[in-house]
Amino acid sequence: MATLALNQVKKSYGIGPGALQVIHGVDAQIADGEFVVIVGPSGCGKSTLLRMVAGLESITSGTIQIGERVVNNVQPAERDIAMVFQNYALYPHMSVFDNMAYGLRIRGLTAPQIRARVDAAARILELAPLLERKPSQLSGGQRQRVAMGRAIVRQPQAFLFDEPLSNLDAKLRAQTRLEIQKLHRELGITSLFVTHDQVEAMTLAQRMLVMNAGRVEQFGTPEEVYERPASLFVAGFMGAPPMNLLRHASGVRPGTVLGIRPEHLVIGDSGWDTVVDSVELLGAERLIHARLGDELLTIRVSAQRAIPDLGQALRVQPQPEFIHTFDAATGLSRS
Numbered sequence: 606m607a608t609l610a611l612n613q614v615k616k617s618y619g620i621g622p623g624a625l626q627v628i629h630g631v632d633a634q635i636a637d638g639e640f641v642v643i644v645g646p647s648g649c650g651k652s653t654l655l656r657m658v659a660g661l662e663s664i665t666s667g668t669i670q671i672g673e674r675v676v677n678n679v680q681p682a683e684r685d686i687a688m689v690f691q692n693y694a695l696y697p698h699m700s701v702f703d704n705m706a707y708g709l710r711i712r713g714l715t716a717p718q719i720r721a722r723v724d725a726a727a728r729i730l731e732l733a734p735l736l737e738r739k740p741s742q743l744s745g746g747q748r749q750r751v752a753m754g755r756a757i758v759r760q761p762q763a764f765l766f767d768e769p770l771s772n773l774d775a776k777l778r779a780q781t782r783l784e785i786q787k788l789h790r791e792l793g794i795t796s797l798f799v800t801h802d803q804v805e806a807m808t809l810a811q812r813m814l815v816m817n818a819g820r821v822e823q824f825g826t827p828e829e830v831y832e833r834p835a836s837l838f839v840a841g842f843m844g845a846p847p848m849n850l851l852r853h854a855s856g857v858r859p860g861t862v863l864g865i866r867p868e869h870l871v872i873g874d875s876g877w878d879t880v881v882d883s884v885e886l887l888g889a890e891r892l893i894h895a896r897l898g899d900e901l902l903t904i905r906v907s908a909q910r911a912i913p914d915l916g917q918a919l920r921v922q923p924q925p926e927f928i929h930t931f932d933a934a935t936g937l938s939r940s
């Protein structure tokens with residue numbers, strides 16, 4: 606196991622005037638045994654960053670350290686890390702056992718050593734009954750577990766996950782998420798996990814690195830990121846539905862943006878005058894979308910509450926302790 610340190614990491618594709626810079630100086634110190642999720646919208650540079658840690662992309666400038674060692678010029682195979690991809694990349698003609706054993710054979714481990722490691726990984730991942738099957742005889746979730754098993758048996762210093770759950774259906778994704786959590790609790794291996802799915806990020810991360818356009822917007826625990834977003838970008842990205850961001854409502858000072866989450870609005874006798882625009886049912890809760898001047902406000906209420914009519918007037922008040930304030934020019938939090 607090891608720490609991971611990214612110091613002013615930059616990446617440009619191409620050289621000269623036509624070069625495209627996609628990572629603009631990322632700093633991140635990841636503790637030994639920590640589970641960090643890199644999250645952000647498509648194209649923000651998550652995979653590029655992960656691939657630089659893996660050694661699959663060169664580092665334009667800055668350093669990446671695994672443990673004490675700067676690995677900028679170390680070959681991927683020498684970095685002592687294991688990567689789990691979205692497409693499981695299993696060998697179709699090999700059994701589950703052989704898929705997991707393959708990398709160990711190449712490294713020259715003995716047959717009993719290989720057997721012991723594969724059996725231990727198979728036990729953790731509940732793959733023991735499937736070891737003789739071929740990948741084609743497995744479900745998507747089982748294949749993903751084999752891919753993880755192949756990573757575990759190597760006993761690497763760190764795991765890198767590149768959207769490993771995105772090919773699974775919603776139910777299996779939730780289940781595999783729990784398995785990854787359990788795995789991390791048992792093995793305690795430093796992990797870097799890339800996803801664009803904020804729910805996955807919130808549930809898996811000990812800390813999350815929120816990225817936007819090649820820069821780190823915030824690096825903190827899920828609670829910090831959700832409760833104290835550092836910027837308008839984070840406020841709008843984390844949370845479904847996202848935080849309401851109001852520029853023109855009464856009480857919003859010029860040059861600022863007021864943020865309030867849908868669950869922190871109270872319908873009552875005083876507050877902003879709004880008009881119901883649409884209503885959505887989300888199971889136990891309902892979302893009311895209401896017009897507030899030229900802005901739209903989303904209010905999260907219990908589904909038990911009477912459904913308002915479209916066009917109905919509602920008075921809505923933000924709970925003062927949950928109001929966020931952002932600088933309209935820089936987008937940074939002022940709260």
Ligand SMILES: Nc1ncnc2c1ncn2[C@@H]1O[C@H](COP(=O)(O)OP(=O)(O)OP(=O)(O)O)[C@@H](O)[C@H]1O
Nearest residue numbers: 618625627645646647648649650651652653654801
């Ligand atoms: N080989 C390449 N040459 C040029 N530009 C590239 C190359 N690979 C990636 N990019 C660009 O770098 C940026 C970051 O890409 P990256 O794949 O890291 O994003 P991402 O956040 O992982 O996105 P996604 O969630 O869609 O996979 C994108 O704008 C992409 O177009």
